[in-house]
Amino acid sequence: MNITDECIACGSCVDSCPVGAIIESGEKYAINDDCTECQACVDTCPVSAIVE
Numbered sequence: 503m504n505i506t507d508e509c510i511a512c513g514s515c516v517d518s519c520p521v522g523a524i525i526e527s528g529e530k531y532a533i534n535d536d537c538t539e540c541q542a543c544v545d546t547c548p549v550s551a552i553v554e
């Protein structure tokens with residue numbers, strides 16, 4: 503999964519990830535290689551910035 507530039511850095515998605523793969527990255531958030539593609543985070547984003 504990836505986080506697009508639409509991210510408003512609200513942080514809502516962070517706690518939804520069971521493996522802690524969502525991290526702060528500069529002024530936005532990013533998904534690291536620990537991601538298992540479970541998609542649990544997708545619906546937590548208010549601006550639909552989390553995409554495959």
Ligand code: SF4
Pocket residue numbers: 503518519520521522523524533536537538539540541542543544
């Ligand atoms: S898809 Fe699952 S493992 Fe990957 S960042 Fe989202 S919640 Fe975490």
Ligand code: SF4
Pocket residue numbers: 505508509510511512513514515516531546547548549550551552
């Ligand atoms: S929920 Fe969406 S807007 Fe908020 S930090 Fe995560 S990716 Fe960015």
